[in-house]
Amino acid sequence: MRLFSLTPPQILVLGFAAIILCGAVLLTLPIASADGRGTPFVDALFTSTSATCVTGLVVVDTSLHYSIFGQLVIITLIQVGGLGFMSMATLIFFLTGKRISLKERLLLQEALNHGSMEGIVRLFRKVIVYSLTIEGVAALIFAIRWSFDMPVGQAIYYGIFHAISFFNNAGFDLFGRITGTPFTSLTGYAGDFVVNFVAMALIVLGGLGFVVLAEVRDYPKCRKLSLHSKVVLSMTAFLIVAGALVIFIFEYSNPRTMGPLPLHAKILSALFQSVTPRTAGANTLDIGGMRQATQFFTIILMFIGASPGSTGGGIKTTTFTTLVGAMVAMIRGKEDIVLFRHRLGQNRILKAITMTMIALVLVVFVSMVLSTTEPHQFLMILFETTSAFGTVGLTMGLTPDLTTFGRIMIVLMMFAGRLGPLTLAYALQPKPEKDLYRFPEGKITIG
Numbered sequence: 001m002r003l004f005s006l007t008p009p010q011i012l013v014l015g016f017a018a019i020i021l022c023g024a025v026l027l028t029l030p031i032a033s034a035d036g037r038g039t040p041f042v043d044a045l046f047t048s049t050s051a052t053c054v055t056g057l058v059v060v061d062t063s064l065h066y067s068i069f070g071q072l073v074i075i076t077l078i079q080v081g082g083l084g085f086m087s088m089a090t091l092i093f094f095l096t097g098k099r100i101s102l103k104e105r106l107l108l109q110e111a112l113n114h115g116s117m118e119g120i121v122r123l124f125r126k127v128i129v130y131s132l133t134i135e136g137v138a139a140l141i142f143a144i145r146w147s148f149d150m151p152v153g154q155a156i157y158y159g160i161f162h163a164i165s166f167f168n169n170a171g172f173d174l175f176g177r178i179t180g181t182p183f184t185s186l187t188g189y190a191g192d193f194v195v196n197f198v199a200m201a202l203i204v205l206g207g208l209g210f211v212v213l214a215e216v217r218d219y220p221k222c223r224k225l226s227l228h229s230k231v232v233l234s235m236t237a238f239l240i241v242a243g244a245l246v247i248f249i250f251e252y253s254n255p256r257t258m259g260p261l262p263l264h265a266k267i268l269s270a271l272f273q274s275v276t277p278r279t280a281g282a283n284t285l286d287i288g289g290m291r292q293a294t295q296f297f298t299i300i301l302m303f304i305g306a307s308p309g310s311t312g313g314g315i316k317t318t319t320f321t322t323l324v325g326a327m328v329a330m331i332r333g334k335e336d337i338v339l340f341r342h343r344l345g346q347n348r349i350l351k352a353i354t355m356t357m358i359a360l361v362l363v364v365f366v367s368m369v370l371s372t373t374e375p376h377q378f379l380m381i382l383f384e385t386t387s388a389f390g391t392v393g394l395t396m397g398l399t400p401d402l403t404t405f406g407r408i409m410i411v412l413m414m415f416a417g418r419l420g421p422l423t424l425a426y427a428l429q430p431k432p433e434k435d436l437y438r439f440p441e442g443k444i445t446i447g
Contacts, residue, residue, distance in 0.1 A: 028044045032044075135163045206280075248266065251285070295383060296379070318352075355421060383398075
């Protein structure tokens with residue numbers, strides 16, 4: 001099949017797969033590992049997929065196992081995967097003076113999950129400028145803060161690495177080298193205001209979506225927000241506040257998490273743990289030490305995920321809002337879902353239901369399969385599977401213990417979660433044919 005005959009979803013799937021394979025090959029090289037022995041291909045493939053799909057699940061500690069070269073490969077994959085390979089390809093076109101064709105505009109529209117092709121190139125320019133500016137400012141603040149804890153050169157490197165990782169909602173970190181303990185993330189900074197607020201700001205901004213960022217940036221001039229931005233901002237704020245309250249209540253006296261912390265650190269950690277399931281992957285509390293109620297609540301937050309057109313995964317905040325709106329409309333006996341004085345079309349509702357059902361089937365099916373191959377508790381397996389699908393990166397400690405089969409299954413889940421179930425479905429389905437007739441309407445009893 002020729003490249004020009006492929007549909008945009010098919011090109012996106014193949015493009016991400018090619019980037020993942022290239023990254024896996026680079027990570028297997030001896031120069032990419034700290035001990036110079038190289039990395040087994042399955043482990044390299046897992047890391048490459050996790051970085052490209054901006055997840056953050058790791059089977060080996062990023063700072064202890066990989067060399068500087070390996071870490072640079074990982075952060076490059078995160079940046080490419082977060083912005084989308086078509087965005088990076090378009091950037092190269094701009095730098096070389098190449099004209100953006102109609103086909104490439106369609107690919108950009110699909111990659112950015114934009115509603116229309118109008119203004120897509122202008123949006124892309126904003127994506128690049130906003131991303132580099134936000135990452136640059138955050139890297140500077142991180143570097144200044146961490147210069148008190150480590151040499152200046154290392155602080156600058158850490159600042160750049162973690163700014164890119166957190167903004168792209170990847171969750172990779174390098175703090176294992178400092179503590180000597182793998183997979184520590186930000187647990188040493190649970191009460192640090194600077195690290196917490198900068199990291200949370202990066203995660204939220206990366207998870208809002210570039211369309212929303214552009215509208216918020218232009219709001220002082222035009223004083224107008226689209227329905228999409230209003231839904232994203234309101235639902236994001238609600239999930240963060242509600243999530244923080246639930247986590248604070250459940251974990252307040254838990255001796256393995258918040259119990260020993262002072263009040264300000266408890267509030268900060270509750271807020272951070274409410275933000276990070278939005279597909280970020282970093283954590284300031286021990287996920288494995290949380291109460292089961294908190295762990296299950298985190299699974300729900302991970303399944304919802306970030307917003308469309310962002311660096312995050314999950315079914316998205318707009319999908320969740322549509323489902324809640326449908327429930328409320330049905331309970332109130334209304335025919336239409338009305339949000340901010342706008343009625344949602346039937347195609348939007350059907351898309352939200354389809355997206356949720358495909359995601360639910362994927363998570364349930366993979367969790368059931370892994371429960372037969374992995375000798376661990378089902379909640380750990382469900383947590384890991386949902387984290388992979390939502391491209392979150394949080395784990396209860398299962399990732400390094402996965403069998404080869406389990407790692408491959410999680411790789412497939414991360415891939416499906418980054419591209420989106422509908423994109424994969426559109427890429428795999430045959431060319432649709434228009435129906436020449438409609439069947440008569442029937443009635444079934446519901447409920």
